[in-house]
Amino acid sequence: MAPSNFNLKDVVRPNIWALDPYRCARDDYWEGILIDANENGFGTCINLDDSEISLPKPKPNDKDMNSDTHIERYPDPRQLDFKTLFAKFRGLSSPNGMFVGVGSDESIDIIMRVFGVPGKDKILVTPPTYGMYSVCAATNDLGVVKVPLLLPNFQLDVPKVKEALKNDPSIKLVLLCSPGNPTGSCITKNDIREILEFEDFKGIVVVDEAYIDFVEENESKGSVATWVNKYPNLIVTQTLSKSFGLAGIRCGIAITSDEIAAIINKTKAPYNVSTPASLIARKALSDESIAKMKENIGKIIEERTKLINTFKSLDGVGEILGTNDGNFILVQVVNKNGVPSSNRANKIYKGMANNEKVVVRYRGNEYGCQGGLRITIGNVEDNVVLVEKFKKLLNETIDEE
Ligand SMILES: Cc1ncc(COP(=O)(O)O)c(C=O)c1O
Incomplete structure (x- = not known):
């Protein structure tokens, strides 16, 4: 209670x-000639026939001012x-x-x-x-x-x-x-x-x-x-x-x-x-979108498990922190003595972003996250590149401490 x-x-x-x-006025009235809200009665300036922009269009002589079909409203x-x-x-x-x-x-x-x-x-x-x-x-x-x-x-x-x-x-x-x-x-x-x-x-x-x-x-x-x-x-x-x-x-x-x-x-x-x-x-x-969302969640969880196992097996990675309930993992980078190292994590973060064009999130300054890099679970191809580049940066930073 x-x-x-x-x-x-x-x-x-x-x-x-x-x-x-x-x-x-629209809290109470949605129909008819709507001249209550200082909108543009001549319509939007955007060409709605532009194939790059797909929005529902008002029908000719449409008097239904439903905002779904009237973005000037x-x-x-x-x-x-x-x-x-x-x-x-x-x-x-x-x-x-x-x-x-x-x-x-x-x-x-x-x-x-x-x-x-x-x-x-x-x-x-x-x-x-x-x-x-x-x-x-x-x-x-x-x-x-x-x-x-x-x-x-x-x-x-x-x-x-x-x-x-x-x-x-x-x-x-x-x-x-x-x-x-x-x-x-x-x-x-x-x-x-x-x-x-x-x-x-x-x-x-x-x-x-x-x-x-x-x-x-x-x-x-x-x-x-x-x-x-x-x-x-x-x-x-x-x-x-x-x-x-x-x-x-x-x-x-x-x-x-x-x-x-x-x-x-x-x-x-x-x-x-x-x-x-x-x-x-x-x-x-819609039912279709929800089904697709669930399918994608399944794939993300599958990739999450794969990435956890891969990162755990790398020299230079200590724990995968936390219980991994999100669409990301928190990888703990360690030095050559196995001690969590925010310094090395930060070098990996910068090296990956600047030289390899793979951007993760440095979290080593957060409480309890020493050596931490937060990595979003990407798609299958992205994850292959991520692991390859991460290994490269681990090698490049191995002797620095
Ligand atoms: C815990 C948490 N709450 C809220 C947000 C913000 O979400 P939104 O995109 O809905 O503003 C984020 C975004 O990363 C988040 O991590």
Whole structure:
């Protein structure tokens, strides 16, 4: 059960609670001669017959001002069609408890803006974790409390998180990344539950599930999105950027209670999701697209296993850190004595990018990631090149320490 003393009004910023949302005529009326929003009634300047651009076109004398076929019109502010499809896909009871934004990055930012009073409130993060949480906190003038994950498997230090929450009532948000970036490790459902049910915390628990579709679920790990019906203090963020292969359209979804969603939705910019993005996002939820997405996940997991085994066998690589639940692995580079070496990892990173045109991500400065390179699972051909170039750089750097 959620803490009995959870009261949403106490957690939302007072100015946001009191906010009178921006309303457009289009919230109520979509048909007829639409001269309410200062759009361009002569149509778009783009030639829609251009074969490089494929968008639904208005039919001649079309009086139906559906924004799907009229990009000179503003998009649907509520994105209800997309939400309905997404709720069905995720097995959620209703599309009402959702926010759709410009990637998860917008979800993270708007959550901070809704709950964190600038210059006063704080968020709690668990390093190593996604860097945008702290960047976003800084732009919103929120403090950041850090409770590092437990090594070696990057699990939540539940007693320390609880202690921090108990000691500091200005912490409004706990941001948990599961699977974690750059750790690749899911946080166990039990640990997430412990924080959600912690009586001494009256704030919101955000679980970032950007990589959730790459998890091979079992009793202890997997999505907690459907828990939003049970926990009024939970927000789960997901995205179409990863498993769906749609990073370019910028579409993220926050799943939560109807009450929290209503507050977030009244805070957002009215037309934050563009019509082309919405069209593509809805297409991604067709049976055919979902089947393709699942097929690609299968291939990524297969390649992930292959790469883990290959990297483990290389001289100069120590552990593959974490539990590898995402679409990337965190490879630990060691020196000739078998000691994790961020110096050598950084040289490999730079050499690969500058000389071999293979760009991975150096993470050696992150807590618990000494010698760490985060490597996205590419396609089969890319992975062959990756291994070949990585071996070359290992050879070139072997005697440098
Ligand atoms: C953990 C995590 N959350 C959120 C994001 C941002 O996702 P989006 O592309 O939906 O903004 C990323 C992107 O890499 C990520 O790693």
